[in-house]
Amino acid sequence: MDEKLKILYISHYFPPEVNAPAVRVSEMSRRWAENGADVTVLTTFPNHPTGIIPEQYKGHWHRRESLGPVKVIRTFVYAAPNKGFLRRIMNYLSFMLSAIIIGTGQVERPNLLIATSPQFFVAVAGYIISRLKRCKFVFEVRDLWPEEIVAVGAIENRFIIRLLESLEMFLYRKADLIVAVAQGTIDTLQRRGVPISKMALAPNGVDIEFFRTRANGRNVRERLAIDDKFIVGYIGTHGMAHKLETVIQAAYKLREVEDIHFLFVGDGAEKSRLVSLARQMELENVLFHEQISRELIPEYYAACDTCLVPLRKADLFTRNIPSKIYEVMASGRPIIISTEGESKRLVELSGAGLCAAPEDSIDLAQKILSLKKDKNLREKMGRSGYSFVMANSSRQRLADEYLSIIRGVVAGISPEPSTKMNEAKAEDNCSESDKERVSV
Numbered sequence: 001m002d003e004k005l006k007i008l009y010i011s012h013y014f015p016p017e018v019n020a021p022a023v024r025v026s027e028m029s030r031r032w033a034e035n036g037a038d039v040t041v042l043t044t045f046p047n048h049p050t051g052i053i054p055e056q057y058k059g060h061w062h063r064r065e066s067l068g069p070v071k072v073i074r075t076f077v078y079a080a081p082n083k084g085f086l087r088r089i090m091n092y093l094s095f096m097l098s099a100i101i102i103g104t105g106q107v108e109r110p111n112l113l114i115a116t117s118p119q120f121f122v123a124v125a126g127y128i129i130s131r132l133k134r135c136k137f138v139f140e141v142r143d144l145w146p147e148e149i150v151a152v153g154a155i156e157n158r159f160i161i162r163l164l165e166s167l168e169m170f171l172y173r174k175a176d177l178i179v180a181v182a183q184g185t186i187d188t189l190q191r192r193g194v195p196i197s198k199m200a201l202a203p204n205g206v207d208i209e210f211f212r213t214r215a216n217g218r219n220v221r222e223r224l225a226i227d228d229k230f231i232v233g234y235i236g237t238h239g240m241a242h243k244l245e246t247v248i249q250a251a252y253k254l255r256e257v258e259d260i261h262f263l264f265v266g267d268g269a270e271k272s273r274l275v276s277l278a279r280q281m282e283l284e285n286v287l288f289h290e291q292i293s294r295e296l297i298p299e300y301y302a303a304c305d306t307c308l309v310p311l312r313k314a315d316l317f318t319r320n321i322p323s324k325i326y327e328v329m330a331s332g333r334p335i336i337i338s339t340e341g342e343s344k345r346l347v348e349l350s351g352a353g354l355c356a357a358p359e360d361s362i363d364l365a366q367k368i369l370s371l372k373k374d375k376n377l378r379e380k381m382g383r384s385g386y387s388f389v390m391a392n393s394s395r396q397r398l399a400d401e402y403l404s405i406i407r408g409v410v411a412g413i414s415p416e417p418s419t420k421m422n423e424a425k426a427e428d429n430c431s432e433s434d435k436e437r438v439s440v
Helices: 020-034 085-105 121-133 147-151 158-174 183-191 208-212 218-223 245-253 271-280 294-302 315-319 324-330 342-350 361-373 375-392 395-411 432-437
Strands: 006-010 038-044 062-067 070-075 112-116 136-141 177-180 199-201 230-235 260-265 286-289 306-310 335-338 353-356
Touching: 006 020, 006 085, 006 121, 020 038, 020 062, 020 070, 020 112, 020 395, 038 085, 070 085, 085 121, 112 121, 112 395, 121 136, 121 158, 136 158, 136 395, 177 183, 177 395, 183 199, 183 315, 208 294, 208 324, 218 294, 230 294, 245 260, 245 271, 245 306, 245 361, 271 286, 294 324, 306 324, 306 361, 315 342, 324 335, 324 342, 324 375, 335 342, 335 361, 342 353, 342 375, 353 361, 353 375, 361 375
Parallel strands: 006 038, 006 112, 038 070, 112 136, 136 177, 177 199, 230 260, 230 306, 260 286, 306 335, 335 353
Antiparallel strands: 062 070
16 A cells, blocks of 8 residues: 555546546546545536536635545536537636646645546646646546547548647657557557557446445336336437437337337437437337436436447447446346447457447347347346456456556556456356346
8 A cells, every 4th residue: 555646637527427437537536545545636517418517616716525535626617518519629628727727736746647538638638737747647548539529420620630639649649658448449549659568458347336235226117107118228428429319210110019118317418309309209118317316327227127338330439348338237237239349249248238230220129129028038148247247347446456557657667558358258156136136
């Protein structure tokens, strides 16, 4: 245990926001602090995805608080909903500037600074602060910018794209270490000329105990009056990357199957359009639910008979593994994933679900029907996914491994880069109580 290790973790997202970056940063930082590190998170006032800052934060330029043993500093951001290119850029740049000001003036000098994407203007702030504070700079790459925003069609101007790509490569060169969440990111950056010696893999995982102790969906089903339905659930951001209109189209194809019901939980840039689309199609088998707190998510997963993880058809998304996959596995629910590449390989390796072709509503509808008809298969997949995360994806264990890597960076030790996913398929070794818990 090294009490002298001081980490500044900069993230655009943090609880009470409930998206994947917020969850990862909060769980990683808490674990590091519990292991003896002095951890400060520099973040915005919560406003994602609605663009509305809660009343208790209004009128402040910055504010100090804590999340357990983690010190949290929130700073000014131009609040904007998760839609509209110009307003989102203003949101990103405003945090970059305020983070630089607060990070250089209000934060004690760390040994190491981690800046996490998405968006990589966070990394610009991190690089500047690290130079002024004379500390190690780690760039944590969750999503490849600008490739992702190009892939979803959010930006088409070639000059701006080239400018952002130049900034991206500058940040890779200046980082003391690049931490990737998926092996595909490491492979891509290596092809672009980034040395493998300065990259390390710290994959996503899940707080298994959090889902184990809260997985009871009966109240949700009764409250929403869908207790007698086969529930196909999507829980998460309704964004451009997810191509959720494919799910709406699948719902239309299954509209005459009376006991199948689609449950969308969350918010995002595409939600209003999706609601309008479902209304135009007069779909009575689709229910949209508002965004819920992190504490309620396990109950909603448990209320579903199967859970969807769809992604847009793009080469970029073949190299990503959404953290939602691990959450569904920890909930003991079968997955239907609509993508190729690493995510598909993970689901097939774990035996946790079925894979539909991306943006193919016919294939998706067929996969839903096949799971509906086979309860034994659903139960087997639920158990297999749960066993896999127990063996491979505990957030606490992964956080400990990540901490060992960054301690090495401070000590001047290059990490041993991971080159492939663990290919040992987890055995179905649930206890009898676990088997009962994951039954669908």
